[in-house]
Amino acid sequence: MSVKVVEAKKYSVKSLERLIGSAVKELGLDLQNRTKRTAVLKPNIVIPAKPSSAIITHPAVVEATISVLEENGFETRNITIAEGSGLGADESRVFEVSGYSELAARKGVNLVNLNSLNNSLNNSLNNSLKKAERTELRWKYGVLKIPKIVLDADLYVNLPKMKTHGQTVVTLSMKNQKGLLLNSDKKRFHNLGLHEPLVELAKVVKPDLVVVDGVEGMEGEGPLNGKKKRVGVLVLGTNLLEVDTACCEIMGVKPESVEHIRAGRKQKIGPAKLNLFGVKVKEEKEEGGVKKKFKQANKKYGNILNVYSWRNPYACSMCIDSFSLAVKTGVRSPKYWLRFVPRFSYYALFKRLDVIQGKHAKIPEQHGKVICLGDCTREIAKKNNLTHIKGCPPNPHDILEALSK
Ligand code: SF4
Known part of the structure; x- marks a missing residue:
């Protein structure tokens, strides 16, 4: 080989x-x-x-x-x-x-x-x-x-x-x-x-x-x-x-x-x-070098402003992708401009949102308002009285509704 x-x-x-x-x-x-x-x-x-x-x-x-x-x-x-x-x-x-x-x-x-x-x-x-x-x-x-x-x-x-x-x-x-x-x-x-x-x-x-x-x-x-x-x-x-x-x-x-x-x-x-x-896998600075140092993703979480999504190998990427899609839809659709955008922007800029997902999800040590995404987090949400969005993966419209309340 x-x-x-x-x-x-x-x-x-x-x-x-x-x-x-x-x-x-x-x-x-x-x-x-x-x-x-x-x-x-x-x-x-x-x-x-x-x-x-x-x-x-x-x-x-x-x-x-x-x-x-x-x-x-x-x-x-x-x-x-x-x-x-x-x-x-x-x-x-x-x-x-x-x-x-x-x-x-x-x-x-x-x-x-x-x-x-x-x-x-x-x-x-x-x-x-x-x-x-x-x-x-x-x-x-x-x-x-x-x-x-x-x-x-x-x-x-x-x-x-x-x-x-x-x-x-x-x-x-x-x-x-x-x-x-x-x-x-x-x-x-x-x-x-x-x-x-x-x-x-x-x-x-x-x-x-x-x-x-x-x-x-x-x-x-x-x-x-x-x-x-x-x-x-x-x-x-x-x-x-x-x-x-x-x-x-x-x-x-x-x-x-x-x-x-x-x-x-x-x-x-x-x-x-x-x-x-x-071709030789040499450092980029060397003649003909093809090695390119890739910046790696943060291992614990991804964040945009004060919105943190916590990584978990037990979570399907599509749970958080539904969340991203919901945010994009909310920003683009006039029907959500009054209900969703001001509330979400307030959390993203001045407060903090922590989104957890997947089986065995944990509540981060430091956190703001915690959102439990998907059916896998039903129990943790119930036990800790947190906002839960059902679905497997959750529907972006359900996410938008939950974040608009
Ligand atoms: S709720 Fe469904 S889509 Fe989301 S992490 Fe669990 S199994 Fe995957």
Whole structure:
């Protein structure tokens, strides 16, 4: 096993295609001798976001990968882009806003919404509806339902974005696989503690190829609220742990500080020694150095002014994303201007709000008004007589109503 790091300064499909094509050969991956020549590509499209936001895998990287497959005899009708976006994301807009609907229609590949149990978004060229059927796999925690198309494909390509993450330090190929799960299993993942389940998932679902979009990454309060970071690389490999470790080196993150990487090493899901080739992973100040120090997310909380959201590995990110969406909606909708905005601004500027979420949530030592988000915090809210907003994840309108009172 080995990892190749290639310099890729911009999202030019032609040059990305050339880089991916030659890296695949150097990795020794034989694309020609595939019996069925069916492929599933799994980018990270966690929410409806534009490619320029650096929140999602840029469609140009996926398009270049499709072209490499075409060169190797894969027909586009046998290639599928599949993603199950984050809990609570607006499903109807995910593929449109991100540019993937347009890409699928133009290239004639299938586009499957893995969150939709009985149907898929089909492209305009291929008008047949396909099911995102699931196959049951046994894993450490019982049974896991994985999309059949991924398990049946001749080639499964995992295409994550290079980002920091408030709960897992980084989000790369191991974390990207969470998008393969049903929403109920995504929630269960958090209830099981997130890090160990990521390792267990990596044991039962293994990609043939990983292509990390590090042309532009995201640093700071990722996976959604960080800043764009230009890195100028693609990282390719065949082992999840090895690729993620290499990305950490590039991002200036100690791999051992990432709990799921530490657990993966302990369980030997990747090689003991990192075998890197391609451009040297040297410090940025050195000639040709590709290392870029990523600012990490605050480990305990994220805050804007005096509004603190407390991190908890047992909490799904979509609980707090619903809260962010509620605030954005409140600020933009005139109907909330009189009720919500003055009250929220008062707390944000002159007082303090502390939002807690997830199973085992704790009340912070120092706090202002505590808001308990989601069904997981029902008990703690009841016991301490705190404001509770129900839902799993809570509905942004319920959050707005609660904050307007
Ligand atoms: S309430 Fe929130 S944290 Fe708890 S399972 Fe539901 S979405 Fe996840």
